[in-house]
Amino acid sequence: MKKKRIILYALGGLLLAGCTRETMSVPSVSEGEIIARVSVDDLEGNGIEQDARILTIQGYRFEGEVLKEIITSFRVGEDGSYIFHPQRAEGEICLLANAGKVRNLQEVLPDVTTKSEFLKLSADKDELASEEGGLAMSGWMDPNGVSSGKSEVSLRRSVSRIDLSSFDKGVKVHRVTVSHIYRQGYLNGQESVETPDGASTYDFRKEYVAFENGSECLFYLPEQTNNKLQVEILASFDGAQHRLETSLPAAIRRNVVYTLSVYGRGGNLSVSVTEDNWQAGGETESGLQLNGLVDVDASRLSEGVRVNLSRDTVFIPYTRSDSHLVLLGESGADVEIEGQVDGVVVQRVAGRGLQPIADISVSTSMRMPGTKEEYIYLEVYRQNVYAGRVVLVVEPSPIRLEGQIKLNEQGICDFDRYVEGELGRLTLPAGKIAGMEFDSGTSRWIKLTPDGETYRIVGGWKPNDPQADGRVQEGRLVISDADGKNREVYVIRRRNWGLPVVNINGTWWCKYNLRGNVKTFSDQILAGTDPAKEIDLATYLSTCDENELLHLLGYQYQAGYPDGYPLKHNETAFYYEGMRNSAENFGLLSSEEMAPEGYQIPDYDDYAFFTRNTDFNLGGQGTHTYRNAAGQELTVTITEREVSFEGHLYGVIAFYEFQYEGARWVLCGLGHQWNTTPGSIARMSLLLATHGHSSNTWVMEGYAHTEKPGENWLKYVPQNNTKTRTIRCIKKPVEYIYE
Numbered sequence: 001m002k003k004k005r006i007i008l009y010a011l012g013g014l015l016l017a018g019c020t021r022e023t024m025s026v027p028s029v030s031e032g033e034i035i036a037r038v039s040v041d042d043l044e045g046n047g048i049e050q051d052a053r054i055l056t057i058q059g060y061r062f063e064g065e066v067l068k069e070i071i072t073s074f075r076v077g078e079d080g081s082y083i084f085h086p087q088r089a090e091g092e093i094c095l096l097a098n099a100g101k102v103r104n105l106q107e108v109l110p111d112v113t114t115k116s117e118f119l120k121l122s123a124d125k126d127e128l129a130s131e132e133g134g135l136a137m138s139g140w141m142d143p144n145g146v147s148s149g150k151s152e153v154s155l156r157r158s159v160s161r162i163d164l165s166s167f168d169k170g171v172k173v174h175r176v177t178v179s180h181i182y183r184q185g186y187l188n189g190q191e192s193v194e195t196p197d198g199a200s201t202y203d204f205r206k207e208y209v210a211f212e213n214g215s216e217c218l219f220y221l222p223e224q225t226n227n228k229l230q231v232e233i234l235a236s237f238d239g240a241q242h243r244l245e246t247s248l249p250a251a252i253r254r255n256v257v258y259t260l261s262v263y264g265r266g267g268n269l270s271v272s273v274t275e276d277n278w279q280a281g282g283e284t285e286s287g288l289q290l291n292g293l294v295d296v297d298a299s300r301l302s303e304g305v306r307v308n309l310s311r312d313t314v315f316i317p318y319t320r321s322d323s324h325l326v327l328l329g330e331s332g333a334d335v336e337i338e339g340q341v342d343g344v345v346v347q348r349v350a351g352r353g354l355q356p357i358a359d360i361s362v363s364t365s366m367r368m369p370g371t372k373e374e375y376i377y378l379e380v381y382r383q384n385v386y387a388g389r390v391v392l393v394v395e396p397s398p399i400r401l402e403g404q405i406k407l408n409e410q411g412i413c414d415f416d417r418y419v420e421g422e423l424g425r426l427t428l429p430a431g432k433i434a435g436m437e438f439d440s441g442t443s444r445w446i447k448l449t450p451d452g453e454t455y456r457i458v459g460g461w462k463p464n465d466p467q468a469d470g471r472v473q474e475g476r477l478v479i480s481d482a483d484g485k486n487r488e489v490y491v492i493r494r495r496n497w498g499l500p501v502v503n504i505n506g507t508w509w510c511k512y513n514l515r516g517n518v519k520t521f522s523d524q525i526l527a528g529t530d531p532a533k534e535i536d537l538a539t540y541l542s543t544c545d546e547n548e549l550l551h552l553l554g555y556q557y558q559a560g561y562p563d564g565y566p567l568k569h570n571e572t573a574f575y576y577e578g579m580r581n582s583a584e585n586f587g588l589l590s591s592e593e594m595a596p597e598g599y600q601i602p603d604y605d606d607y608a609f610f611t612r613n614t615d616f617n618l619g620g621q622g623t624h625t626y627r628n629a630a631g632q633e634l635t636v637t638i639t640e641r642e643v644s645f646e647g648h649l650y651g652v653i654a655f656y657e658f659q660y661e662g663a664r665w666v667l668c669g670l671g672h673q674w675n676t677t678p679g680s681i682a683r684m685s686l687l688l689a690t691h692g693h694s695s696n697t698w699v700m701e702g703y704a705h706t707e708k709p710g711e712n713w714l715k716y717v718p719q720n721n722t723k724t725r726t727i728r729c730i731k732k733p734v735e736y737i738y739e
Contacts, residue, residue: 054137054155056097056100057095059072059084059096062093064091067110067111067114067118068087068091069087071084091144092115092141092143095139095141096137097136101126101128101130101133103123121188122199123136125159125184128159128187129159137155137157139155140153141153156189157255158188159222160253160255161220162219162259165262167215171212172208173233174208174236175206176204176205176231177204177231178204178205179229180228181202181224182221182224183199184196184222185221185222185254193223193253206219221252226250227247229248229250229252231244231271232244232245233245233246233262235262237268244262244270245271256275259273259274259275259276260272293310293327293328293329294314294328296311299323300323302321302322305317312390314362314392315393316392317395318366318367318395318397318398320366321362322362323362325360326360327359329358332382334358335358335360335380336378336379339374339376339377343364343365343409344392346360347360347361367394367397368409369397369400370397370402373393373394375392376391376392377389377390378392400426402424403423404419404424405424411490412490413493418596419459419494420598421459425454425455425456425457432479434480437475438474442475443473448477457477457492458736460734460735460737461498461736461738462498462738463498463527464501464533465496465498465528467496468496468498468526468527469527474492474493476491477490478490498598499511499521499525499526499599500530501527502665503663504609504658507609507730508730508731510599510730511537512524512728513553513554513726514596515564516563516564517562518727521596521597537664538664538666541668546644546645554727555567555576556579556726557689557724557727558583558724559689567645568646569646573678575673580676580722582722586721587695591603598731599731599732600691601691601727603690603691607698609632610636610658611628613629615716617711618638618656618712620705621705623638634659634660635658638712639655639657640704651704652706653668653684654684654712656700672725674722675722684701685700686700686702687719687723687724687726688728690716696716698715699717
């Protein structure tokens with residue numbers, strides 16, 4: 001790799017704008033100056049001046065992890081070197097080139113900014129790369145550790161580059177689109193590729209009349225992790241337009257060039273993505289002649305297999321087939337098979353060369369809906385020189401299946417977990433029909449819903465399903481001709497899980513608090529194992545064994561930690577095992593992050609149904625009737641019980657049974673712990689995990705009748721993130737409820 005050498009001699013520290021090479025004088029070098037030799041990766045060919053030039057440079061010197069000096073005064077030596085002098089030859093210096101447009105640098109201050117804050121500075125793509133400002137680059141040096149007054153520093157660009165390349169004869173590119181690009185990136189390199197939080201996205205689009213026989217830079221983008229970078233290229237070849245799709249790597253690294261190469265061979269177009277260091281190799285035009293041809297008369301082709309007029313492309317349908325291809329070519333030529341497609345077997349039948357013939361067998365199995373067009377190449381070589389190719393185009397199923405449903409080679413999609421809602425979309429070719437079939441006695445847990453010219457495949461939910469214990473549910477998607485012939489059967493499976501619920505005013509409330517891992521159904525009390533399935537839950541909680549009661553009251557949680565904390569006793573005090581000093585915010589996390597699949601954390605309105613206001617006294621022991629803020633009449637029965645857990649007296653706890661239009665729902669739980677010190681538990685104060693607010697959460701502030709008679713308050717008040725929470729989930733809204 002070629003290097004462009006720039007010598008930096010470090011001299012001064014005046015707070016001036018970064019200087020440019022064109023305007024600096026040429027000073028002499030004083031005794032004691034530090035020489036830093038800085039290298040920048042060069043480019044061979046396109047973009048050398050744009051991508052390797054240094055227009056401005058600044059230095060940031062850190063001591064003890066704190067910024068001590070900003071160096072903006074530079075001079076230029078006769079050999080093109082930059083000369084500067086730090087106030088002290090201590091710590092570390094970060095050299096930033098072409099970073100004048102980075103607005104966040106204006107907030108960097110000596111004796112204020114830390115090194116960790118500096119490393120986390122982010123910038124927009126237009127600040128990191130611009131025509132007038134160049135490409136932002138960074139590198140680090142130790143002024144105290146230089147040898148003989150000299151130090152090697154390598155500047156790395158803060159962006160990556162996307163190139164377009166098309167050299168195959170007859171290929172013309174008309175449009176390139178790259179979607180869902182993150183605009184923001186870090187100015188300095190991180191330990192691993194990262195995207196700044198809150199980065200926004202944009203789409204790149206460039207159109208050409210006809211781009212051909214060349215390579216060029218499309219655009220620059222910040223370093224990022226991004227699994228949604230989709231590329232679409234509109235190109236023409238042999239008189240026909242083609243739409244090509246591919247993806248960029250999920251990790252886009254700084255100082256790397258990614259090239260989109262468009263190829264046109266064998267009657268078809270393809271696109272590939274390659275990555276390399278910041279350099280471009282020599283460019284050569286492909287002028288290859290396609291000398292491998294199919295002898296159609298001598299070949300045996302299965303029904304539906306087609307050969308194009310130029311006899312260099314074979315189209316293979318998605319149905320089962322078994323063909324025998326005979327290839328012709330020049331004397332001394334041979335064939336190599338390149339590429340692989342699931343369910344397709346291509347092999348040589350005879351070991352002789354192309355003169356007079358080479359025999360290739362091609363066997364295919366039924367291709368699944370949702371597959372894409374794929375290729376296998378029969379590459380023709382003569383005396384180790386590439387002479388042409390025959391392309392096998394393995395056509396996709398005309399049945400389009402999109403979404404979460406992915407079929408394996410046996411036509412089975414096994415989610416192996418609970419799923420619901422829209423699982424996929426099905427589009428049928430003309431003359432085909434579709435339906436769902438189930439074994440006798442199996443719930444119709446999945447259905448097809450027409451939506452215009454497509455079908456939505458929707459998974460459903462059954463409240464309090466006694467079979468929702470993790471067993472496999474299966475349904476068969478059957479596609480056939482309108483008369484029922486040519487049936488294609490595809491199996492869809494999931495695990496059936498469900499928590500016991502009560503419907504209160506249209507909201508399905510879980511009967512029990514979460515326990516164990518919030519994402520693990522097997523840790524929870526399930527609909528099929530509900531001990532109070534046939535009896536009143538409040539009565540059961542008041543009379544059941546204390547070990548059983550502790551099991552039913554669940555665990556405590558902190559946001560961001562899916563494994564809950566069980567109540568323990570250390571022979572001195574109660575505590576929640578595993579509690580941490582800090583946690584995230586339940587109010588700001590996704591409502592589904594700390595809940596099993598299909599369930600979510602309640603928000604303000606969900607709990608507000610049970611109160612008249614945000615500081616509401618439900619009363620003491622006994623039964624009370626009241627109206628909520630919407631004027632709906634509810635009844636609450638408050639029951640107290642003194643309990644011992646882990647062989648030690650825990651004290652009085654309460655159960656709150658709410659009744660509304662015949663439905664009964666019981667709120668209960670163990671008190672919260674406010675710090676990690678054992679004994680720091682508010683026994684009857686239930687902090688209820690609540691979504692949607694940065695500080696407030698719902699709290700059941702309970703009191704035993706011997707402490708504060710007639711007082712049990714349901715409040716919506718600020719609480720810190722450290723305090724543990726009780727998680728009582730609600731069912732996420734579901735489109736399809738089956739019997």
